[in-house]
Amino acid sequence: MDKYTLLIVDDEKDMLEGLKRILPYELENTKIKVTSNPHRALNLIKQNLYDLILMDVRMPEMDGLELLEHVKKADPAGTIIMMTAYGSIEIAVQAIKMGAYEFVTKPFELPDLVRQIKKGLERSRLIRENMTLRQEISEKSVFEDFxxxxxxxxxxxxxxxxxxxxxxxxxxxxxxxxxxxxxxxxxxxxxxxxxxxxxxxxxxxxxxxxxxxxxxxxxxxxxxxxxxxxxxxxxxxxxxxxxxxxxxxxxxxxxxxxxxxxxxxxxxxxxxxxxxxxxxxxxxxxxxxxxxxxxxxxxxxxxxxxxxxxxxxTPSLREISEDIPLLIHYFNRKVASELKIEAKKISTSVLESLMRRDWPGNVRELQNFVRRMIVFSGGDEVDMSSLQAVDSHNHNQSSGTEEVPVYESELYSEAKSRVVNQFTEEYVREMLSRTNGNISQAAKLAGMSRVALQKITKRLEINPESYR
Incomplete structure (x- = not known):
């Protein structure tokens, strides 16, 4: 099976035929395609990615620099070697600036040409492997939050x-x-x-x-x-x-x-x-x-x-209820990372209870509930007492019977600072929740600048990403 693909473009048909006949003996596992027509070459390049393109600078229908420009648009990572006569060195240098990998001067010695082609093919292999690896990493990261x-x-x-x-x-x-x-x-x-x-x-x-x-x-x-x-x-x-x-x-x-x-x-x-x-x-x-x-x-x-x-x-949580334990453990790890603490153990009774519930707000509601459970849990485990504490808190909020803050023996300035910070955090979290973590939109809802909101989230260590 061919490992590499090579396209040669030159209007000198004798040169093409000679290279087509000789190069297969010098280049193992390489499929070689030749054409004397630059327009046909461009069509071939649009249909297939070639590991290396060897092209002449001077051709009557379309010069090599124009073809090079089209090729780089079709395949920005493509490896291209330009062939030029001794009197066209300046043009070859220009081609390098435009994205060509290397140039060889005519007439050339076959060993020199083969060496340059092999280097170009190896370069292309490394680039393609790197691109494939980056794509695989990118695809994995895309689904991290799914x-x-x-x-x-x-x-x-x-x-x-x-x-x-x-x-x-x-x-x-x-x-x-x-x-x-x-x-x-x-x-x-x-x-x-x-x-x-x-x-x-x-x-x-x-x-x-x-x-x-x-x-x-x-x-x-x-x-x-x-x-x-x-x-x-x-x-x-x-x-x-x-x-x-x-x-x-x-x-x-x-x-x-x-x-x-x-x-x-x-x-x-x-x-x-x-x-x-x-x-x-x-x-x-x-x-x-x-x-x-x-x-x-x-x-x-x-x-x-x-x-x-x-x-x-997108499926509702009712349709994917069997995924609720996975989601809870995922949110547990995520919140622990936000709070810079160890992930807590979630008791089986809590998991079973949450699976039986209705979640009209779907995954976002479940995420917010898990966040509150972790905040309300005192120890290393989220148990039924943590769940009941969240239920009680939610009930007080919805019924308007939330307890009045206890000021104990604080100074006025200390009490004011604490209450203001508590209000600010709740308010900012609500704005971020409404806008799914879009800080620009949250700032608009709050009637403040994006920079001002960013300063508040940084001070309170609120991560907008966790609301997306």
Whole structure:
């Protein structure tokens, strides 16, 4: 079986035939393809990845530098050796700057050429192995926060893999707390767009009068308060993916403009008379019945079909109840890491009790419950007393009968500081919970700057990642 692939491109047919005849004896396990037409070479490169491309600098239909530029776009990691006459050294040096691996001068000695080709093939092998290893590591890390071995979860993993390798718009549907954003991030992280960060917007968290500007951008002076130009999220996401979280909450007026962007692949910032081309993959989530909203004219049917090219559903905790023990142990380790303590033992009675419960808030509700159990447990084990303490705390909060803080013999300044810190921590955690750990959106909800909120989370040792 051939280990390497080599493509030779040269308009001198005698040279091609000679290399095609001689090189197989010098290069073991190497499949050699030759062509005198640079346009055909480009088509071959688009169809197959070659370990090494050996090409002439001067060709009549397309010179080697132009072909090199096209090749590097098709295969940025490709290894290319340029062949040049003695009088074209400057061009060869330019080719190196453009991404060629090496150049050889004509006429060349066969041993020198073979040595360069072998070095190039070895380089290509190392690059490909490194890329494969990085991809494997990346794929493993993508699913680190996915827990579950039930049939619905295995189906979800398979769906994520299959959708990741397409460029279709994906609508992710499911109840609140089922990890819809997590699925979107996994699809993006496994896609060809993964080199650029996923851009997210929490639709219900942004007021209607700001959402249009946030999505499409605006020019300075386009409305009251527009003190400078603003790049919209579509432009920011160019070449990447844009997650429209809870898409059902977008007002109809903005739905119309969003539809035009998806149809035309261009945006026009508020106050501008110029369109900007955008290449963006759309991922959107919803926990609402969009078909019902279409019937009541609160969601555009044509936009629905643009967003729902492919659909994926996240299972509720009711559907994966057998995974609850795995989830509890996972959250136990995660919270222990956040608090910088040893993971606690979870008693069997607690596991059995939690498996019997209803979880309308799904995985997110379970995660918050486990976090509270660990905080309320005094020893090394989370037992039924810890569970009952959380139940009592939750009941007091929901009934408005939470105990008044006891100030004991504290000084006023000490008591005030403690109560303010307690309020601040609860408030910040609530904002992060509402926005699934999106610190920018949490800051907007709180009416403060992102930097200010980051300082608070750092001071209180709150990790926004734990809310995602």
């Amino acid at each position: 827990v579950g071995q039930t049939k619905p979860m295995k189906k979800l993993y398979e769906t994520i893999y299959s959708l990741a390798h397409t460029d279709y718009s994906v609508l992710i549907r499911g109840e609140s707390g089922t990890g819809k954003e997590l699925v979107a991030r996994a699809i993006h992280s496994l896609s060809k767009r993964r080199s650029k960060s996923l851009v997210t917007v929490n639709c219900p968290a942004i007021p209607e009068h700001l959402l249009e500007s946030e999505l499409f951008g605006h020019k300075k002076g386009s409305f009251t308060g527009a003190l400078k130009d603003h790049t919209g999220l579509f432009v920011e996401a160019h070449g990447s993916s844009l997650l429209l979280d809870e898409i059902a909450d977008i007002p109809v007026s903005i739905q119309t403009k969003l539809l035009r962007v998806l149809q035309e692949h261009e945006v026009r910032p508020l106050g501008s008379n110029k369109n900007i081309n955008v290449d963006v993959r759309i991922l959107s989530t919803t926990n609402q019945d969009l078909e019902e909203m279409i019937r009541y004219k609160s969601f555009r049917e044509d936009l629905f079909y643009r967003l729902n090219v492919v659909s994926v559903s």
